[in-house]
Amino acid sequence: MSPSTRIISVRISDKQRSARLREFHSQAHDCSPFILAAVVTLQENNAIALIDLATGEVIRSFSAGSVDLTGIDAVEDNVITQTDSQSGRLREPDAVAWIGTEYFATADEGDLDGGSRTFTIFDVEGNVVYSSASELDDWVVRIGQYPESRSDAKGSEPETVRYADFGDAGKLLFINAERSNAVFVYDVSNATQPKFRQVVPSGGSGPEGVFAIPQRNLLVVANENDSRADKFRAAVSIFELQEADHPVFPTLWSSKDKTGKYIPFSALSGLASVGTTLYSIEDSYFKSSRIFSIDTEQTVPVIDMAMRILDSNGKLASALSAEEADILLNDDATVNLDQEGIDVIGDGKGFWIVSEGSGTVGDIENPIETPNLLLRLSDKAIIEEVIMLPEEVNSIQARYGFEGVAVDGDNVVVAFQRAWVNETDPRLGIYNTATSTWKFVMYPLDEPESQNGGWVGLSDLEALGEGVFLVLERDDQAGLDAAIKRVYSIDLGDFSMEDGTLVEKTLVRDLIPDFLSYHGQVPEKVEGLTVDGNGNMWVNNDNDGIDDSIGEQILMNLGPVEGN
Numbered sequence: 001m002s003p004s005t006r007i008i009s010v011r012i013s014d015k016q017r018s019a020r021l022r023e024f025h026s027q028a029h030d031c032s033p034f035i036l037a038a039v040v041t042l043q044e045n046n047a048i049a050l051i052d053l054a055t056g057e058v059i060r061s062f063s064a065g066s067v068d069l070t071g072i073d074a075v076e077d078n079v080i081t082q083t084d085s086q087s088g089r090l091r092e093p094d095a096v097a098w099i100g101t102e103y104f105a106t107a108d109e110g111d112l113d114g115g116s117r118t119f120t121i122f123d124v125e126g127n128v129v130y131s132s133a134s135e136l137d138d139w140v141v142r143i144g145q146y147p148e149s150r151s152d153a154k155g156s157e158p159e160t161v162r163y164a165d166f167g168d169a170g171k172l173l174f175i176n177a178e179r180s181n182a183v184f185v186y187d188v189s190n191a192t193q194p195k196f197r198q199v200v201p202s203g204g205s206g207p208e209g210v211f212a213i214p215q216r217n218l219l220v221v222a223n224e225n226d227s228r229a230d231k232f233r234a235a236v237s238i239f240e241l242q243e244a245d246h247p248v249f250p251t252l253w254s255s256k257d258k259t260g261k262y263i264p265f266s267a268l269s270g271l272a273s274v275g276t277t278l279y280s281i282e283d284s285y286f287k288s289s290r291i292f293s294i295d296t297e298q299t300v301p302v303i304d305m306a307m308r309i310l311d312s313n314g315k316l317a318s319a320l321s322a323e324e325a326d327i328l329l330n331d332d333a334t335v336n337l338d339q340e341g342i343d344v345i346g347d348g349k350g351f352w353i354v355s356e357g358s359g360t361v362g363d364i365e366n367p368i369e370t371p372n373l374l375l376r377l378s379d380k381a382i383i384e385e386v387i388m389l390p391e392e393v394n395s396i397q398a399r400y401g402f403e404g405v406a407v408d409g410d411n412v413v414v415a416f417q418r419a420w421v422n423e424t425d426p427r428l429g430i431y432n433t434a435t436s437t438w439k440f441v442m443y444p445l446d447e448p449e450s451q452n453g454g455w456v457g458l459s460d461l462e463a464l465g466e467g468v469f470l471v472l473e474r475d476d477q478a479g480l481d482a483a484i485k486r487v488y489s490i491d492l493g494d495f496s497m498e499d500g501t502l503v504e505k506t507l508v509r510d511l512i513p514d515f516l517s518y519h520g521q522v523p524e525k526v527e528g529l530t531v532d533g534n535g536n537m538w539v540n541n542d543n544d545g546i547d548d549s550i551g552e553q554i555l556m557n558l559g560p561v562e563g564n
Contacts, residue, residue, distance in 0.1 A: 039104045041093040043111050048093065050124065062126035064091040064106065067116045071134050071261060076152040078287040080141060080264035082134070089116040095160040097173070103129065103191040105173055107158035115154035119161060119175050119184075121191055129192040139199050140180040142262040143250040144553035147179040147546040148286070156180040163188070164212030169241055172197070174219060176207040181551040183207060183221055183239075198247050201552045203237025203520055217241040228452065230548045231478040231524040246299050248518075252540075252555040254303040263306050265292060267545040268553060270341040270404055270460050271528030271538055274348055278538060278555075280528060281353060284338035285545040288330060291342065291351060291381050294555070296532065301555055307381040308334050309353075316375070319386040324370050328355075335383070337373070340527070341405035341415070341460060350384070351377040354402035354414055361397050361421055372401040374414060374431060387431060390438055396421040404460035404529070406469055410434045411495050413469060415443070417457040425502065426458055430495055441492070441501045448475055449483035456484055460529040467492040470508060470529060470561070472539070478524035478550075485511040485526045487537070511539060514558060521550055535560045 037059060038051045049061040066088045074084035090113040093106035103123055108116045117137055121130040137155045140146045150157065159178035165171045170187040173194065177184065181202045186194040204223025211220045219239040226234035254263035267285040271278055278294040278301070293305040310333045311317055317325055328336050337355040344351055353375050359368035371394060376385035388394070400418035407413075414429040425442040432439070445456045459472040468491050475484040488505040515522040525542035532538060537558040543551045 039096050039098060041096045041106060043092050043094055043109070046090045046092050046113075048096070048106070048122070048126070060124075060126065064093050064108070064120070065128060066090050067108075067118055067120075067131055067133070069116065069118075069134055072117065072137055072155060073146070073148070073151040076149060078148060078285065080146055080148050080151075080266070080286075082137070082141065082261050082264070083259075089114065091116045091118065091120060093120070094158070095162075097161045097163045099163050099171070099173065099188050099191045103188075105161050105163065105175075105188070107161040107175055109157055109159050109178070110154050115157065117155040117158065119158050119173075121188070121194065130194055132194075135196070136175070136177060136184060138262060139184065139196075140177065140182055141264045142253045143182070143199060144252065144254075144266045144268070144543065145180045145182055145201075145546055145551050146264060146266060147551075148266070149545070149547050150179045154179065156182065160208060160210050162210045162212055164214045166212075166214045166217065166241060169217075170197070172212070174210050174212060176202065176210050176221065178206055178208070180546060181205055181207060181223070183210065183219075198249075200239055200247070200249055201237075201520065201550075203550070204235030205232050205548070205550055227548065228481070231476070231481075232548070232550050233479050233521070235521065237520075250300060250553070252294065252301050252303065252553055257306070263292075263303050265303055265306070266553065267542055268292070268540055269339060269527045269542050270353075271530040271540055272342045272344045272351075273530040273532040273538070274344050275533035278530060278532065279342055279344060279351070280540065281339035281342050283340060283542060284336070284356075285547070287336045288332075288334040289337040289339055291353075291377075296538075296557070309337065309377065309381045309383065311335055311383045313382065313384070315383045315386050316373075319388065320371075327370055337375075338370075340403045340417075343405050343407045343412075343463070345376070345407070348379055350379050351381070352405050352407055352412055353377060354405045356401045356403065356417070357397055358399060359397065360399045361395065363399070366399050368397060372397070374402070374405070374412065374429075389429070393420075393427075393429075393438075393440070396423065400426075400457060403458050403527075404472065406461035406463040408463040408465065408467060408469070408492075411492075413461055413463070413492070415458040415461050415471065417459070418445075418455065428461075428492075428503070430492070432495075439495070439497075440499055441497060441503050443471070443490070443503055444505065446473060446484050446486070450475055450477040450481045452477055452481040454481075459525075459527045462529050462531050464489075464531065464561075467494060470531070470537075471505065472526065472529040474524075474526050476524060479521040482512065482515075482522040482524065485515065485522065487511065487529065487539075508562060509537070509558065511558075514539075514556060515554075518554065518556070520552060520554075523550070523552065523554060531561055537561045 091108040094109035156177040157179040160176040206225035209222035357372035374387040404415040523541040528540040
């Protein structure tokens with residue numbers, strides 16, 4: 001936001017200015033700077049002014065300067081790669097806050113020149129004593145909340161800054177990042193050497209206001225964006241400073257790769273597990289699709305590996321039409337899949353993944369572009385087998401296709417998200433690897449219960465053995481509108497049922513209370529489900545890459561599966 005305050009500049013001599021500043025410094029030890037002087041940012045002018053509040057005179061004005069950025073993502077290409085640099089990027093600060101009486105901090109949102117993605121601390125002479133460089137972007141990459149769609153603009157976009165003295169807990173500076181929906185917390189007890197404390201989710205989309213109440217150990221954040229149709233609402237979030245071994249947030253973050261940068265991730269969908277290691281995938285929000293491994297034995301589960309899926313042997317290329325290949329294949333053998341489900345072969349001999357097709361038969365606005373794919377990968381994520389649906393099933397394709405996949409012996413079970421053309425219920429596809437044949441049963445979805453309407457569909461599957469599966473079912477609603485985020489069990493026995501059989505389901509767990517206990521807004525896309533080697537159920541959500549979304553990437557351990 002640009003400043004709306006009108007400042008009348010009064011010309012004073014250098015001698016008068018020096019005297020006024022000496023007076024300001026001498027009085028600052030005993031008085032609040034808000035009584036003596038105001039600091040004002042002039043965003044589009046890339047300038048800062050100190051104003052004597054008693055006289056309205058300008059004590060000093062100076063340029064906010066620029067910063068050289070390295071290790072950032074400056075290209076919007078649906079891949080997060082922090083390898084770009086920008087020289088001389090103007091700060092163009094938005095909000096500003098005093099830190100005591102000798103320093104102040106700016107949130108360098110940018111405007112005309114694009115912004116420096118930083119926050120900066122100045123002294124009252126206009127000298128830069130600290131600049132955060134690329135640290136804010138680094139942190140939101142680490143927690144899965146980097147806004148790739150803003151890479152060619154301002155990245156995480158620092159918007160607002162607030163300072164408060166929390167006594168023994170430290171003198172804290174809070175910075176709202178508008179586009180990544182995050183709030184950074186720094187200890188500025190030594191203003192020239194700020195120490196990162198933590199990052200918290202803003203609890204909504206577009207955090208603008210931030211207000212600290214240190215007397216009650218509280219922080220209040222106001223989020224301005226509101227779109228019920230896009231499944232997020234404006235929100236005011238209240239955070240309480242507490243003593244704990246580790247923060248409640250994040251629930252998942254990443255380690256550094258060989259380049260020294262944090263492994264980027266976001267828009268996660270399906271889950272799978274081997275022992276205490278989880279595996280997840282990213283959906284079509286990103287190109288050059290990847291598989292991630294997650295170490296859950298850490299205090300906070302950590303993504304410690306990312307592999308790009310490769311069509312090195314041309315298996316996928318040979319199965320696609322030229323038009324489909326243009327969409328799904330890249331020149332470097334990477335692929336652009338809409339990954340929605342993953343399972344592990346054996347104890348890590350490879351992976352099964354499903355890619356959701358796009359388009360609906362006969363729909364002019366959403367024509368068929370890509371098919372639904374069941375893919376078998378090596379342990380190095382190289383495509384080894386491509387399995388298509390039978391033609392008679394492809395002929396009724398709808399845009400809500402493959403979502404989850406789970407393996408039980410020779411049977412690979414695939415969940416269709418919703419019913420296809422002219423059908424009442426969604427299918428569960430059963431592919432037998434020994435006979436290379438498909439069989440299909442039908443799944444009875446719950447009816448929508450939200451006052452906002454919407455639909456209900458399937459998200460993921462987990463095999464418990466002997467034909468028993470867990471099924472993740474959800475509506476397309478979020479926040480107070482969310483009503484159905486549930487785990488059911490089904491029993492497919494020995495898989496000898498007839499085609500078209502309607503399976504029976506039993507409720508295992510309602511996930512709404514679990515997400516409410518997290519004290520945030522219930523996410524729309526609860527998309528991943530697995531049970532680890534210790535019998536614990538895990539779920540996660542797809543945060544849509546922070547695009548028109550609250551953006552929190554939540555991974556929850558729900559404890560032992562009941563009856564397992």
